Amino acid sequence: MKTTQQQHHPPSSFPKHFFNAQIHLHKIISNFLIFAFGVALGASLNIYLKDFPFQLYSTQNKYSHLSTNNPPSSSPPPQSLNIPTNQTKAKTSAAGPAPPIGLKEYTKSPNILHEMDDDELLWRASLVPRRRGLPFKRTPKVAFMFLTRGRLALAPLWEMFFKGHEGLYSIYVHANPGFNDTMPENSVFYGRRVPSKNVTWGEPNMVKAERRLLANALLDFSNQRFVLLSESCIPLFNFNVVYSYLMDSNQTFVEAYDLPGPVGRERYRHKMRPQITLDQWRKGSQWFEVDREIATEVVSDEKYFPVFTKYCTPSCYSDEHYLPTYVSIKFWKKNSNRTLTWVDWSKGGPHPSKFMRTDVTIDFLKKLRHGSKCEYNGKRTNICYLFARKFLPNSLDRLLRFAPKIMKFN
Template identity: 70%
Template structure:
């Protein structure tokens, strides 16, 4: 069977309505996965937004994902108010504070995990009842669910590069003049990580957030830096 990647395009808004930080973001992600699962040739699923760009050409991305024996859901324990501070004790006994995890919503997963997420009733219901307001379930539901139940196959990292160094609720947004060859090279290879048990400097396949006015410079640099003509 010819294995396929499925890009799940996510943008707040549309029908049904999706609002930033609300539980309906999780509902939308599950609908995207459920729809993509209808095609049995889809084996890997990537959640991206309109502000994401690829850092490598398609063949590199395809081989990296199809050849991986892990899923890529960021899941970590954050002790502070924006991590454990969002936990609701009424989630016990199904979810304890020690099990509570945080991570970027920009996941990549295989078909088996996608099926588990769309068929989940227990964890999804608990989040629907108790992860409200400043809880931001899109940062906690999938990381917690995967960490508790499927941690053996999870890499605990995201494949989407984001700059949080400036602080605040949103990451750095890159405009046209920010886009340089040096920036793109840093995003592509400045980090080391594990891939199928081996150390690699290809840790991120995508990056965000890029404004539309950065497109002309991205297209100019893509053939040389990201090998898009390969």
């Protein structure tokens, strides 16, 4: 009987073991779910925390440009956040540190456009090296400076003159700011207008414009000779002759002479003493050619130019007296006392003759080129003028026709 009961009825401890097994299984499942949840939560937090500093950096970078104009009143972020500042970002940027600056960057031709006012421009242009000689090779250039009221009507003729001689010249145009006409992009005059102010012919502003042109041209260290021309000027020789004439000369070409009478000595103002005396007063053409030394001294002049600005009123015509007087006082030994720009005063009056289309002939141009005698580097020569004025716009077609033959352009 005991054997049969044992076979058909399990021991009384079986339900208790079964119940304990179920509880144990539930604990395993619960622990697994908790573990899985913890793993998922940890992974999510890990991803979020990796992105969190980047978001802070991006937010700071996004608004960093505002801090330059409107600095926040709050204190800087705690160092414990380790948020990079602009200075830190500059040091640790992917591009690395800026490349070192060599001599080439200091001496290369600058952009003609700038935001300097006259005082800043003249100061910058007055900087000169004190050591003689050059530690590098450079090709000297002639700076052609055009002082115009408006359109440069004879530009096509000058285009022919400059063609094929890139790297040997620089061009600067000072026009009235109210003139808005532009040159085509394929022109040598394109983008060559200097930042300018209003210009009134014959008044001190004219000399200010000349100094402004010189100062802009001096920013290019390669410019060694400086020629001032008007919109009515034409070249009388090809570029090679003009370039060699200027570069080989041991003189500068500023017309300066002592002229008695109402358009000479009587324009002198006695209030200019003691800086400028009557015996130093000179008259001459406003169209000149100077070397780099004189050009630098002119833009640096703080002794004589202020006197002209103050006392040389419009009837004094400082553009005819300032540079001739200044160069005669400071550089009379190296000045030729003549201009390179021919002009006709034979008809009298306050202005020289103007030449229209019918005046331009082959014989007339030949006369301008070789019809005079002068001195060049201590020797007599019949090449006295490299340029001539005043040619009206309607003379352009004949000039273009005769230039290749007479002046040997192209």
